[in-house]
């Protein structure tokens with residue numbers, strides 16, 4: 001049996017666009033219609049209406065923390081026009097968590113933007129931070145009495161990669177230069193938001209909040225041991241995993257590092273070219289590892305090594321996402337166990353980890369992949385919106401309730 005710290009946070013995450021449904025003022029909503037996206041998000045899981053039922057299930061499963069996101073496009077559907085009704089909705093959501101003894105972890109930006117903001121150039125606009133800060137101020141003032149943990153931005157590098165390099169997400173750009181400016185603007189916005197959130201708490205004489213980001217990290221490994229591959233692994237590790245964190249640390253604008261971990265990337269570079277060094281992966285199925293239903297390698301060792309690499313920052317680490325999409329629930333439980341073992345090993349080696357948040361509480365809209373990937377601890381029937389607790393969730397519940405995992 002392995003035992004986790006008694007103060008540990010255990011829970012699961014969601015994000016607004018992926019679960020709420022009908023976020024009609026968001027750039028994703030507009031984009032789905034404009035490009036004729038074959039599986040639009042629509043009602044998603046109807047979590048906007050069913051959040052209390054979902055939180056009842058989270059409580060039943062022993063969760064003492066829950067990560068959610070606020071949908072900017074609901075709060076501010078037109079520039080400068082804030083809707084009190086929507087702010088109140090999110091306050092009710094946070095209070096519903098508190099009433100169930102669940103600590104809310106609030107994300108302010110999880111991939112989607114208000115359409116008006118996107119039309120002004122989104123995160124490419126040099127004034128993006130001003131728009132973001134105005135929204136952050138409103139939300140913080142409204143929710144601060146009931147909130148302690150804040151995540152400003154979810155997976156900035158993943159966002160920039162999909163939306164500005166791959167061209168797979170709105171605004172479908174394919175430019176390293178643009179992506180790099182977007183990343184800079186996101187970092188700057190975080191730094192400003194970090195100070196602003198702290199100021200709101202100070203003004204209200206509330207004790208200091210804990211503010212971080214959710215940083216997706218990947219274990220990069222060479223497929224064949226060649227110089228090209230080794231160089232690419234080094235560059236990607238520096239750029240994708242650490243550069244954003246380094247920037248925020250330099251400005252002393254992080255209280256914890258939120259880590260999202262899923263997989264490793266097997267690097268196989270075709271030629272000495274900038275694009276290839278950053279993008280090529282093995283396409284010949286050389287990986288022998290088990291995979292999730294999207295074909296991502298299951299690689300728990302990566303969690304351990306990345307946690308140890310983060311130790312140098314001397315900040316607490318919060319696992320804000322770790323999960324698997326699969327129809328095989330036995331594999332899901334095995335995935336959770338293996339990752340918890342890696343996590344425990346890292347804690348034994350002195351890494352300060354605050355908690356483990358599984359992605360996701362319920363099945364949901366997996367962006368460009370639609371609804372078929374099933375990440376949830378709880379299954380969602382998209383015809384009836386009924387929820388069904390999976391066996392893996394019940395096993396995970398034992399860990400959440402006891403803080404221990406049987407080996």
Ligand code: IFM
Pocket residue numbers: 015018155260321359366
């Ligand atoms: O569904 C996403 C989430 O929005 C951000 N992190 C990764 C998850 C699985 O792809």
